[in-house]
Amino acid sequence: MTRTAPVMPGVTAPDYDVSQPLDLDYVGAFADVRPEERAHQLAVREFVQDEVLPVIDGYWERAEVPFDLVKKLAERDFLRDGVDVPGRPSVSFMAEGLASMEMSRGDGSVATICGVQGGLALRSIIMHGSPEQIEKYAEPMARGEILGAFALTEPTHGSDSVSLETTARKETRDGVEGYVINGEKKWIGFGSCGDITVVWARLVGDDGDNQVHGFVVPQDAPGYTGTTIEGKVSLRAIWQAHILLDDVFVPADAALPGATSFKATAAVLFATRLAVAWSAVGHAVACYEAAAAYATQRIQFGRPLAKNQMVQERLTRMLSLVTQMQLLVAQITRLADAGTLTGEQASLAKYTTTRQAREVASIARDMLGGNGILLGNRVARHFADLEALHTYEGTESMQALIVGRDITGVSAFA
Numbered sequence: 001m002t003r004t005a006p007v008m009p010g011v012t013a014p015d016y017d018v019s020q021p022l023d024l025d026y027v028g029a030f031a032d033v034r035p036e037e038r039a040h041q042l043a044v045r046e047f048v049q050d051e052v053l054p055v056i057d058g059y060w061e062r063a064e065v066p067f068d069l070v071k072k073l074a075e076r077d078f079l080r081d082g083v084d085v086p087g088r089p090s091v092s093f094m095a096e097g098l099a100s101m102e103m104s105r106g107d108g109s110v111a112t113i114c115g116v117q118g119g120l121a122l123r124s125i126i127m128h129g130s131p132e133q134i135e136k137y138a139e140p141m142a143r144g145e146i147l148g149a150f151a152l153t154e155p156t157h158g159s160d161s162v163s164l165e166t167t168a169r170k171e172t173r174d175g176v177e178g179y180v181i182n183g184e185k186k187w188i189g190f191g192s193c194g195d196i197t198v199v200w201a202r203l204v205g206d207d208g209d210n211q212v213h214g215f216v217v218p219q220d221a222p223g224y225t226g227t228t229i230e231g232k233v234s235l236r237a238i239w240q241a242h243i244l245l246d247d248v249f250v251p252a253d254a255a256l257p258g259a260t261s262f263k264a265t266a267a268v269l270f271a272t273r274l275a276v277a278w279s280a281v282g283h284a285v286a287c288y289e290a291a292a293a294y295a296t297q298r299i300q301f302g303r304p305l306a307k308n309q310m311v312q313e314r315l316t317r318m319l320s321l322v323t324q325m326q327l328l329v330a331q332i333t334r335l336a337d338a339g340t341l342t343g344e345q346a347s348l349a350k351y352t353t354t355r356q357a358r359e360v361a362s363i364a365r366d367m368l369g370g371n372g373i374l375l376g377n378r379v380a381r382h383f384a385d386l387e388a389l390h391t392y393e394g395t396e397s398m399q400a401l402i403v404g405r406d407i408t409g410v411s412a413f414a
Contacts (some may be wrong), residue, residue: 016297018290018377019053021045021105026319029326033094040091041098047076048106056107057375059237063230065193066237069110070117074144078103081118081275083126085138093336097278097329104282105289108385109237111279116189116238117141119272121148124198127268128214128258137196137216147194149219151185151243152265158187159398162262166245168201168213178251179203179215184244187392191241192226194219198256199245200265214259215250223248234388266343269393273346274329274336276393280353281325283382283389287357287364288318290378294368305367314363321356328352344406351399354390361386 025031033041051072059066073079077088082096091099103111122141125133125148140146157164166183181201191197199217203209219226226241258264292315295306305311332349335341361383365372373380390396405411 018293029330037095040095044099044102052106063236080142081114083123085142097333100275100278101282104279105286120150128256149190149197151188151199155186166201167204169205181248188241192228212262214256234384277349277353280357284357284360287361291364291367347399347402
């Protein structure tokens with residue numbers, strides 16, 4: 001006869017439901033969004049609730065890329081990250097901002113997958129590619145049939161990426177005119193598991209201009225080696241690579257004709273910086289939702305945490321920070337849709353939102369106590385992923401220097 005041990009009251013921890021969306025918009029920051037923009041937001045939210053949240057903790061813990069989710073993102077036309085692709089409907093900056101917020105509310109790695117594939121790699125080709133390159137790559141990338149990477153950062157050139165040392169030299173091999181690329185890149189999303197990489201290199205040699213140019217490089221090209229970076233504690237469900245380019249030859253038509261200076265690179269990054277600010281809001285919203293739900297469900301000292309004055313003050317502080325972030329990105333995005341957004345304004349948005357999102361995550365993590373470090377309670381994953389978000393697309397320091405130059409008229413970069 002098998003005896004079942006009794007469940008002792010107060011010993012078995014309850015399951016906390018902290019994943020439900022609150023549709024947080026306390027002061028109506030998004031009250032004037034158009035119906036189609038709202039529909040796009042809600043479609044992404046549904047995807048997050050149904051497809052991402054049930055499985056992402058496992059991928060994150062195992063440090064595996066959810067390639068099945070990549071296919072589903074493509075099926076729903078979320079993989080292009082709002083980039084205009086011929087034959088597909090245009091998406092406003094506001095709609096894509098709301099989508100970025102919702103995707104990051106689900107998971108930072110999944111949001112970064114969209115940002116790398118669409119916001120960086122695909123956008124580089126759409127903005128700077130030839131009609132033939134756009135025809136060859138755009139639709140297959142939107143369908144997820146070709147996965148792309150964006151290789152700018154180098155092991156010794158992060159914030160000073162304008163000083164990159166990867167080189168491209170014109171050369172003819174076996175009667176084919178092209179370029180030989182040499183150098184290294186680091187922190188390149190999909191650089192070890194994709195199909196193509198947009199490589200930024202300095203054109204050197206007797207007929208070079210020493211300017212930064214863009215090239216579409218197949219990842220199976222001889223001399224291209226992408227090694228997945230291990231040991232990350234942030235964005236664990238997307239692989240970043242250390243890339244070695246050893247005499248990689250590409251034909252002349254691999255060069256992006258519109259990418260002939262660092263300004264072309266900066267134009268791509270400027271277009272994605274706003275999406276990063278929205279992503280920070282999404283992470284903060286997720287942390288707030290988890291903390292608010294936990295406060296009503298967690299019983300301590302005979303009553304819910306929510307009945308404590310300190311807890312209510314912390315929830316109010318988080319709500320205040322989230323609301324400030326929402327108002328900022330909403331206004332900045334209106335400027336983007338009007339075509340008047342400046343680089344400095346985009347930098348201010350990124351600078352502000354990632355700083356405040358980290359504060360929200362820190363408060364939420366503390367409010368959940370020991371349960372705050374469990375993946376199943378959401379906060380720990382967002383807490384960790386925000387550390388990467390705070391750095392990429394320009395660190396806090398670099399964004400401050402961009403805005404500071406605009407304030408003072410004096411550059412402090414060098």
